[in-house]
Amino acid sequence: MEDYFSIDDILSSEPRIYATFHVQAHQLAHLDPAGAAAVWSSNKQSSAEDRLDLPSGHRLALPFWLADSLAQRGVAALELPRCFATGARHALRADARAVRLQTRCPAFYALGLRIAKLVRDSRLSEALVRAFADRCWGIVDSAVFAGARGVAALEGLEEKERKLFFAAHGLDIALRRWKERRIDRIGMAHGVLGKRCREEGPGSPVTPSTSKQRLQ
Amino acid sequence: MHGRRGAELLEELRKTKWLPPYSESGIRQIAAEIKELLEPFLEIITAHRASLQNDPRYISGVVVFYRSVQRNKRCALAYLMNRLRRIVAFRWLFGQAAPARLDQNLSGAERQFLLKYNALLGEYCDAVGLDLTADQSPPRDLYVEVRVIADCGDILTEAGPVALKPGTAHFLKRTDVEHLIRQGSLQHIL
Known part of the structure; x- marks a missing residue:
């Protein structure tokens, strides 16, 4: 359940993921000025008004909260971030404890569950739950027994x-x-x-x- | 990118458990961004009202601007709300001394809030005849032995005034000195 005022909830939807627009997006060239300008300058038929738009089929990184609502309206397609792709899932299944989640994504579970909900991928959420179950006792273990070395485990x-x-x-x-x-x-x-x-x-x-x- | 400033504000707040100085400029920047985003949003809405329902080209524009405005609003409100929660928590910790300790990090509105909250809590405690902020965990003894670290001047107890000079030790009623210990002016000795 999402809390409107929760800082963690807000920040966990901040990481960027790649989205591709299906349509020419009106007045959005400022989201990726360089990319949009490159496309329009190669297209001779574009009008001045077009240049303010984001061309159809353009791929750019958007914060998850924005990409999410665009995908729900069906105007953009999302890409599954690398840290949730098949390769990463294999790594998690092989030995979840050895994976360094922090470098992959600082809010790994929170973002993963949101994405799983959005694309209705129950296998992703299962993989996340299993990964957490595999990792959690090791974490408690290092917090309680590792002493000063526990900080390295962080x-x-x-x-x-x-x-x-x-x-x-x-x-x-x-x-x-x-x-x-x-x-x-x-x-x-x-x-x-x-x-x-x-x-x-x-x-x-x-x-x-x-x-x-x-x-x- | 839209909403970046709001996220930065919240990150700053999350880093610390203490109350960081109120970021007047941050809130101003968010408000300015909302204004900036509203302009193209209203422009699209009024210019393309007819084709808004069925042309995905305009839908994407409207969605991006609208969601960004909402996001900025949510960030700003969350920032203010979480600060208020912390202020209340600190009021319970420090007791009456809270306003003086927090003062330099508060905004004008927050100062007002703390004053009114203080008065409200005080009024309620008077009405029920009990200091609610004392004894937050169940005490074992009514009296505690304390060593004075910072000069607190004289305090008034049931047995009369006691001068708390640095370096001296006293055996005092727990409720009289509990908030001073939490503030760090006294040390509880066992």
Whole structure:
């Protein structure tokens, strides 16, 4: 379910994907000025009015939120981004844990699910779910047990996975505090004017500030 | 590309858990972009009203401009809304000291909001006779031992005024000093 005010929801539809216009798009030459100008200058019959349009069959990268609504109206065709193509899916199936999702797409699952919904590709959403299931325990594992080396594990993770990582890390810290009977100690609010609280690591759910922000 | 500035604003906000300074220019730029986008949109709508339904050529133009306006609006509203949520969260954390601490990063409207929210919360707490922002997690003891880090001046407790000088330690009622600990002026010793 999409939340209108959610920053994550908004930003996950920002990555660009390639779209091809079926029609001559009225007044849209400014989306790709150089590309449109090249096409029109090679076409001798184009009028001055045409030059403001995007030529039919033109391919350009659009943010997903824009490409999505164009595809729904049937005026443009979308290309499946490389990170969701067959090759990438094979890699995920072979060993999902070895794939570095961060370099492929920072909001891999969120964007993937949107695309799967748009093109009605149930196999893509299945592949995403399976990939996440394969990866999630490894992520929790490195957040809790890897100590300082866990930070290195963060590098290949995409956004949702990072959240999972910090949640697991925060829980581990909370558990340790509870074991040492420090749980009812009143901590300094997280983020007091740039001063870091010494007790908590980033993302610890113990202070009210962070737990409240996680609810948002 | 349309809507890029709005996304940048939100990225900036997402990077931090603290409240970054209000970006007056960012919001202005988004508003200007909306205005800029509306012009061709209205032009197409009025000039090609008849062929709008069946000519995909105009549909694509209208969709792009319209969606971009909506997107910009959504980015701007999300930016303002998430800032308000953070302001409220900080009010619960810092108690009465919140306005002073947040002041330099707030816009005029946000300052107004915080003032009114402050008054509203205070009024409600008075009405029910309970400080809702205290004891957010269940306390084990009524009294806590604290060491003073930054000078807080005198505070008034049930037992009389207490001078909180840096370096001294006190045994005080939890509810009296909890917000000072959260602000970082006192340290809770166990």
